[in-house]
Amino acid sequence: MFLVKDTSASREERIKQFLGDDPALATLLSVIHFEWTTRRAIIALGTSPNVVIRQKLDRCHGHKAYKDLWKEEVAPNHHKALPAVVRNWEGLLKAFKLRHLLVHGVRSCEPAYATERAQWAIAATADLRVFCALQGIDIDARLPIRRQKKT
Numbered sequence: 001m002f003l004v005k006d007t008s009a010s011r012e013e014r015i016k017q018f019l020g021d022d023p024a025l026a027t028l029l030s031v032i033h034f035e036w037t038t039r040r041a042i043i044a045l046g047t048s049p050n051v052v053i054r055q056k057l058d059r060c061h062g063h064k065a066y067k068d069l070w071k072e073e074v075a076p077n078h079h080k081a082l083p084a085v086v087r088n089w090e091g092l093l094k095a096f097k098l099r100h101l102l103v104h105g106v107r108s109c110e111p112a113y114a115t116e117r118a119q120w121a122i123a124a125t126a127d128l129r130v131f132c133a134l135q136g137i138d139i140d141a142r143l144p145i146r147r148q149k150k151t
């Protein structure tokens with residue numbers, strides 16, 4: 001659906017195209033977009049070497065795990081928890097919940113319900129991008145590299 005070379009803006013445009021035809025799919029894509037952005041932000045802003053963070057991210061799935069890893073890697077230097085960066089954390093949690101229900105076939109939903117959650121996830125992703133930009137990080141560009149210290 002997305003390519004690595006896609007910018008955040010192009011991803012969001014693609015997601016918004018689905019809002020009219022398939023809001024549930026737009027919700028899935030918007031949460032994927034948030035997760036992709038969060039992972040890149042943790043790598044870019046974290047304290048550990050990139051390889052260590054990537055290993056931690058291999059086991060990191062879901063909003064709680066991202067929140068915990070952010071607290072461990074990003075908050076010590078940038079003094080802001082992930083729920084503080086994302087202005088509508090509760091809305092994002094609702095988007096994650098709908099994503100879970102849709103992916104596992106638990107239920108479907110009304111278009112307006114899905115649209116609202118997709119928009120919350122898109123806004124949360126924008127909050128992350130703004131936070132990264134304030135720290136001098138372009139989330140769509142090559143990420144800074146922190147290497148392990150040789151012993």
